[in-house]
Amino acid sequence: MASTSSTSVPTPEVNSDDSDLITLVSRVYRDAWDEYHIWSLRNSEGTLRNPTRSPYTRPPPLPQELPAESPPQPSEISDDLEAFTITDFEASGSAKETWEVSSRPITVDKVLRPYPPYESCTPISRNIMVGDDPDYLPFMPFSDDPSYDYTYDVGEHKYFAWPAPNSDPDTEVIAYETTRRLVVDHRISYEDIDETEFLPFSTEEIRKFHRKRDFPRWRDPKDLAPLPKSPISTTQGPKEITNYFLSTFCSNLNCVTGFCTTHLETQPPSAVPPRIPYSKLADIVQEPCGRDCFMQPISAENSVGTFWQRADTEFLFSFLDYAPDSSSCDLAAMCRKPCREIHKQRAKYRSRSATAGAATKNGKTYRIYHVDTTARATPAQAARARKTRRIVIHGVDVSKAVRGDGKAAPAPNRVQENSAGRTSVHAIWPTSNAIRKFAYLVEHDENLSMCKNVSIQRGYSKRTEVRESKWGLGLFMLESCDEGDLIAEYVGELICEPTFDSRNAHTNHRGRSYVFKLNPTFSVDGANAGNATRYINHSPNANCGTTVCLVNGEHRVGIYAGTSTPSYTPTLFSFPPLTADPNCPPTATRLEKGDELFINYGPKFFISSSGSPKDGPNLPAEAEGTSLDLPAFVMPTYEHASDATYSEESDVSMGDGSEPGEP
Numbered sequence: 001m002a003s004t005s006s007t008s009v010p011t012p013e014v015n016s017d018d019s020d021l022i023t024l025v026s027r028v029y030r031d032a033w034d035e036y037h038i039w040s041l042r043n044s045e046g047t048l049r050n051p052t053r054s055p056y057t058r059p060p061p062l063p064q065e066l067p068a069e070s071p072p073q074p075s076e077i078s079d080d081l082e083a084f085t086i087t088d089f090e091a092s093g094s095a096k097e098t099w100e101v102s103s104r105p106i107t108v109d110k111v112l113r114p115y116p117p118y119e120s121c122t123p124i125s126r127n128i129m130v131g132d133d134p135d136y137l138p139f140m141p142f143s144d145d146p147s148y149d150y151t152y153d154v155g156e157h158k159y160f161a162w163p164a165p166n167s168d169p170d171t172e173v174i175a176y177e178t179t180r181r182l183v184v185d186h187r188i189s190y191e192d193i194d195e196t197e198f199l200p201f202s203t204e205e206i207r208k209f210h211r212k213r214d215f216p217r218w219r220d221p222k223d224l225a226p227l228p229k230s231p232i233s234t235t236q237g238p239k240e241i242t243n244y245f246l247s248t249f250c251s252n253l254n255c256v257t258g259f260c261t262t263h264l265e266t267q268p269p270s271a272v273p274p275r276i277p278y279s280k281l282a283d284i285v286q287e288p289c290g291r292d293c294f295m296q297p298i299s300a301e302n303s304v305g306t307f308w309q310r311a312d313t314e315f316l317f318s319f320l321d322y323a324p325d326s327s328s329c330d331l332a333a334m335c336r337k338p339c340r341e342i343h344k345q346r347a348k349y350r351s352r353s354a355t356a357g358a359a360t361k362n363g364k365t366y367r368i369y370h371v372d373t374t375a376r377a378t379p380a381q382a383a384r385a386r387k388t389r390r391i392v393i394h395g396v397d398v399s400k401a402v403r404g405d406g407k408a409a410p411a412p413n414r415v416q417e418n419s420a421g422r423t424s425v426h427a428i429w430p431t432s433n434a435i436r437k438f439a440y441l442v443e444h445d446e447n448l449s450m451c452k453n454v455s456i457q458r459g460y461s462k463r464t465e466v467r468e469s470k471w472g473l474g475l476f477m478l479e480s481c482d483e484g485d486l487i488a489e490y491v492g493e494l495i496c497e498p499t500f501d502s503r504n505a506h507t508n509h510r511g512r513s514y515v516f517k518l519n520p521t522f523s524v525d526g527a528n529a530g531n532a533t534r535y536i537n538h539s540p541n542a543n544c545g546t547t548v549c550l551v552n553g554e555h556r557v558g559i560y561a562g563t564s565t566p567s568y569t570p571t572l573f574s575f576p577p578l579t580a581d582p583n584c585p586p587t588a589t590r591l592e593k594g595d596e597l598f599i600n601y602g603p604k605f606f607i608s609s610s611g612s613p614k615d616g617p618n619l620p621a622e623a624e625g626t627s628l629d630l631p632a633f634v635m636p637t638y639e640h641a642s643d644a645t646y647s648e649e650s651d652v653s654m655g656d657g658s659e660p661g662e663p
């Protein structure tokens with residue numbers, strides 16, 4: 001609801017020297033502010049009026065509708081049971097009909113026990129970066145539990161979330177709209193707006209709001225392509241002129257409109273390799289374009305040639321750079337030259353394009369060739385070809401780049417004698433497609449899909465359910481699965497050591513820890529946000545293993561079926577270590593539907609009665625049945641996982657013969 005206090009705009013202290021700009025910024029800010037609050041007031045009024053709307057009245061029944069069930073007769077009501085009186089009212093409020101309904105007894109055989117209290121956990125599918133705790137406490141943990149000593153959190157944090165210096169979200173919207181108006185309507189630069197220091201945020205911060213709140217992006221006049229200068233300077237060559245005209249078309253393929261003012265992405269035009277071989281160009285001509293068409297036999301009338309200036313050739317070649325498969329007849333019309341001559345010049349273009357491009361790598365300049373790796377050279381071509389040519393691959397044939405077994409084949413960096421007599425032939429598929437094909441193979445090849453990183457990346461998880469187990473809740477399989485299959489990723493908040501320490505009292509109070517040691521810097525805490533894997537209990541005879549995989553540069557924890565998966569220790573992490581139940585059930589290697597999942601939490605999770613962390617839950621008898629009781633104080637042992645082994649990155653690399661990383 002709009003508050004009256006928020007309708008007053010802060011008045012700046014105006015300095016007479018720069019008052020013009022400040023006056024403008026202040027006026028636009030005030031307008032945006034007023035408009036917002038008029039809207040906000042109306043919106044709040046509408047919301048408040050909603051509950052007072054007249055109640056829904058049932059329309060009269062349609063003729064074919066069955067008559068309503070007649071109320072039960074008093075004889076049907078048993079005297080032993082409690083009865084309810086039901087009254088049907090008219091729309092006017094007067095009682096229409098009243099009858100009695102007896103209650104029906106339902107006997108529950110099982111004793112229903114109240115469920116143990118559980119604090120909620122935000123469901124997430126990917127880890128959330130938290131890092132170090134902020135100074136403020138977002139909410140009071142266990143606020144409805146009087147046995148929790150909140151003074152601990154008061155000491156750990158500077159503020160609670162409510163007095164923390166947070167900006168008013170309404171002000172963000174108003175400042176955003178003010179900046180939009182100043183930039184787009186008044187053409188004021190961001191620097192000038194910042195200099196006034198009038199708005200409560202810098203324009204840099206304001207521009208971030210659109211991403212945060214998903215506002216449509218506004219068009220900054222600076223992003224607009226310059227309008228064409230007319231006439232175009234004649235000192236520019238045909239290539240520059242063509243480039244210039246091409247660049248005036250929108251590069252968004254759904255638009256391709258000249259001087260588009262809608263799309264912001266602009267990309268300079270890039271040359272494309274030809275797809276139609278020179279020898280097949282005649283196939284795209286339906287009818288000869290005239291007497292001078294290259295399809296016509298040479299006669300006395302068309303045998304006289306024209307003079308080609310350098311600019312003419314350049315003009316033709318510029319077209320061919322961007323539209324190499326154009327018909328010679330069309331090009332003849334554009335270049336105003338006889339079609340036959342155009343066709344002849346194309347042969348020159350082909351040999352030139354084989355050597356035209358250049359790329360610089362490690363300080364050396366390489367020529368760029370389009371290489372058709374499937375092309376076989378004829379003996380004559382092979383004889384003409386130089387022994388080897390260094391090439392920079394633009395595109396490769398996927399059948400060569402991806403071997404039958406799905407592994408990346410090394411891309412050639414030299415064209416060998418006899419293997420490529422033709423120097424300028426097109427690539428069949430661009431490299432990006434080869435990678436896509438590779439990903440497809442990985443996905444569909446059983447052996448390759450065992451790659452742990454890929455299964456985490458693609459979320460190949462199994463169906464599971466959370467139910468009551470011996471130690472609170474547990475996770476159970478809803479389908480059988482084989483050894484090595486990914487059950488799911490263990491997700492949660494990524495926290496650093498100080499945050500882990502500051503949450504110790506919560507773990508202590510809860511009696512359960514959900515922290516998984518990920519790497520020397522981060523742990524994954526599934527206590528406040530996580531998925532079903534946080535309910536997997538501990539057993540020394542675990543039927544699942546955990547692996548920390550490096551997926552696209554991020555460490556992620558996968559839980560895999562079977563014991564062959566190496567478990568990195570410490571897996572789960574608890575401070576102080578908790579007490580384990582010695583009676584953990586034996587588990588089988590293959591997981592069947594209905595089986596409970598277990599992982600080995602590692603040596604630091606549980607504690608022996610002597611007060612030192614112990615490997616596994618081989619505890620003295622008195623510990624039995626006290627799994628949620630807190631053990632004696634133990635110094636935190638936040639171990640550095642320098643001894644842990646992490647898997648390699650799964651990024652597919654093409655061309656160097658390397659294989660995707662296997663953990």
Ligand SMILES: C[S@@+](CC[C@H](N)C(=O)[O-])C[C@H]1O[C@@H](n2cnc3c(N)ncnc32)[C@H](O)[C@@H]1O
Pocket residue numbers: 471472473474511512513514534535536537538539572574578579580581582584617627628
């Ligand atoms: C990651 S949680 C597992 C899910 C937990 N059972 C729940 O209900 O939220 C880890 C906690 O489960 C309990 N737990 C799991 N396995 C146990 C075992 N073998 N013996 C005793 N307690 C266990 C401990 O309280 C431990 O801190």
